Amino acid sequence: MRLRFRPVDTSFYDLFTESAGHLVRGVALLAEMLSDTADHDNVAARMREAEHAADETTHSIVKKVNSTFVTPFDREDIYALGSGLDDIMDSMDEVVDQILVYEVKVLPPELSEQVDVLQRCAELTAAAMPKLQSMKELEEYWIEINRLENQGDKNHRRILAKLFSGEFKAMEVLKLKDIVESLEDAIDGFEKVANIVEQLAVKES
Amino acid sequence: MRLRFRPVDTSFYDLFTESAGHLVRGVALLAEMLSDTADHDNVAARMREAEHAADETTHSIVKKVNSTFVTPFDREDIYALGSGLDDIMDSMDEVVDQILVYEVKVLPPELSEQVDVLQRCAELTAAAMPKLQSMKELEEYWIEINRLENQGDKNHRRILAKLFSGEFKAMEVLKLKDIVESLEDAIDGFEKVANIVEQLAVKES
Amino acid sequence: MRLRFRPVDTSFYDLFTESAGHLVRGVALLAEMLSDTADHDNVAARMREAEHAADETTHSIVKKVNSTFVTPFDREDIYALGSGLDDIMDSMDEVVDQILVYEVKVLPPELSEQVDVLQRCAELTAAAMPKLQSMKELEEYWIEINRLENQGDKNHRRILAKLFSGEFKAMEVLKLKDIVESLEDAIDGFEKVANIVEQLAVKES
Numbered sequence: 001m002r003l004r005f006r007p008v009d010t011s012f013y014d015l016f017t018e019s020a021g022h023l024v025r026g027v028a029l030l031a032e033m034l035s036d037t038a039d040h041d042n043v044a045a046r047m048r049e050a051e052h053a054a055d056e057t058t059h060s061i062v063k064k065v066n067s068t069f070v071t072p073f074d075r076e077d078i079y080a081l082g083s084g085l086d087d088i089m090d091s092m093d094e095v096v097d098q099i100l101v102y103e104v105k106v107l108p109p110e111l112s113e114q115v116d117v118l119q120r121c122a123e124l125t126a127a128a129m130p131k132l133q134s135m136k137e138l139e140e141y142w143i144e145i146n147r148l149e150n151q152g153d154k155n156h157r158r159i160l161a162k163l164f165s166g167e168f169k170a171m172e173v174l175k176l177k178d179i180v181e182s183l184e185d186a187i188d189g190f191e192k193v194a195n196i197v198e199q200l201a202v203k204e205s
Numbered sequence: 206m207r208l209r210f211r212p213v214d215t216s217f218y219d220l221f222t223e224s225a226g227h228l229v230r231g232v233a234l235l236a237e238m239l240s241d242t243a244d245h246d247n248v249a250a251r252m253r254e255a256e257h258a259a260d261e262t263t264h265s266i267v268k269k270v271n272s273t274f275v276t277p278f279d280r281e282d283i284y285a286l287g288s289g290l291d292d293i294m295d296s297m298d299e300v301v302d303q304i305l306v307y308e309v310k311v312l313p314p315e316l317s318e319q320v321d322v323l324q325r326c327a328e329l330t331a332a333a334m335p336k337l338q339s340m341k342e343l344e345e346y347w348i349e350i351n352r353l354e355n356q357g358d359k360n361h362r363r364i365l366a367k368l369f370s371g372e373f374k375a376m377e378v379l380k381l382k383d384i385v386e387s388l389e390d391a392i393d394g395f396e397k398v399a400n401i402v403e404q405l406a407v408k409e410s
Numbered sequence: 411m412r413l414r415f416r417p418v419d420t421s422f423y424d425l426f427t428e429s430a431g432h433l434v435r436g437v438a439l440l441a442e443m444l445s446d447t448a449d450h451d452n453v454a455a456r457m458r459e460a461e462h463a464a465d466e467t468t469h470s471i472v473k474k475v476n477s478t479f480v481t482p483f484d485r486e487d488i489y490a491l492g493s494g495l496d497d498i499m500d501s502m503d504e505v506v507d508q509i510l511v512y513e514v515k516v517l518p519p520e521l522s523e524q525v526d527v528l529q530r531c532a533e534l535t536a537a538a539m540p541k542l543q544s545m546k547e548l549e550e551y552w553i554e555i556n557r558l559e560n561q562g563d564k565n566h567r568r569i570l571a572k573l574f575s576g577e578f579k580a581m582e583v584l585k586l587k588d589i590v591e592s593l594e595d596a597i598d599g600f601e602k603v604a605n606i607v608e609q610l611a612v613k614e615s
Binding site: 267271284302306376379380 | 567568570571574576580583584587605608609612613
């Protein structure tokens, strides 16, 4: 057991980093859900827990904004960044929930391409959050996220074209379309967060 | 007949309360549209009127922002709140219009659950608007709206799972899916308004 | 060859006008894509170029914001307007791409009504951008855009009702629904831009 001698003051940077950490965990669960041998109920239960943990962090951010006199950025921007990160978790949770409640048994292999994109996005975002303190070396992050979002967009249209090709039954197409759209929402969410960070950097410069 | 001795100056608080009042009326019409014996043309015509009345109030808000020198909140926030309330009315109007133009005859009973959620949201929002003046006792409002939105989200996924279960024909699923998504847009709209109010309270504190 | 004697300083107004000019070109390509005799691959390739050119202008706007000390509006508003215009181009590019990758052969004639709406929106927006400098005579612009968006909304619901009427096969409906929704996103994008301009005018007044 470690003793704590100094009062703990989690900074906004720590909380954003924590929030992005939940996203890394969320993508890992998403990848697990897509594997052929996944126990859907079990993964979905763990995703729900991860989503609750992410909610806690978001609430801590909002509470800290309310109780802090001098904030490192405008209150609205902290709020936007916190809820932007939270929205991504919600979209990933939605994917897992849709696979569960729609009782989808076979997922086209193309979906893993989107999970790969999400994995890169989550890692980059988690690595970028601590850099908000110095506001340095962030440009590469948002440029790469934008590139990944473009890639995700191309994948998305190709997956939809496949779904509409006549290979799947109408009801299966409807289920899978909802799922791939939630995947795209998650990718778009990372772009939104990157845009907020870019605007913050513009303001600070 | 009552004589008016004092000049009438409708405040921003009155206008927001009026705007939320239109939403209470809109939900009532929505509930009527969903009843088995509803005359769709008749309800849709009255909804159109209610939507126009809501538009008038929104225009009054924008006009007042333009002509007032000192506003109680930032102009952008007044604008965001006004258009946030207006968006909800548009979504509810869309539901009624979709039921009419898609010529949907049988609506799954689960849809009323979402209208119940909307009814609670509209009442809470209408009760919260006058409190913007003191900015007090609003926390309960936005917490409850967030809870209702979560509930609506769960209902939404369950309804979709039912639509995709094979019980309905593909074309019927497409029509109903559009309708339940507009219902969800309206619920999301109430959450957006609650978030704006929460951010206002953060700024003012 | 013309000699340039004065240093060229493209203003923000010029860049916004340039950005709106790309939209005029984009709509023209969209109209071409919808014609019966269109070579889909060829039009899509030219649309991709037009979209890249629009991206360049957006990047110039962002770069100029970053390197300019005194901006004519708040940095965030310049950013919002620039990315608002860019989003419209993305939606129009998406329509062309969907027609290509979904291999849609027959497009219902009603789609041209939406392209007509987009054409009017693009022209009005291109004519409004230079007026940002004086902030005069802009009210007519945003009122007309709002009217066009309402018209587009009505068209949209009527087109969906037709798609759901039983005249088309389920898979065809799914493809066409995606396309008409991207068309509506583009129209909504013009309304968003008009709203930003309206809010700018409110701030400046």
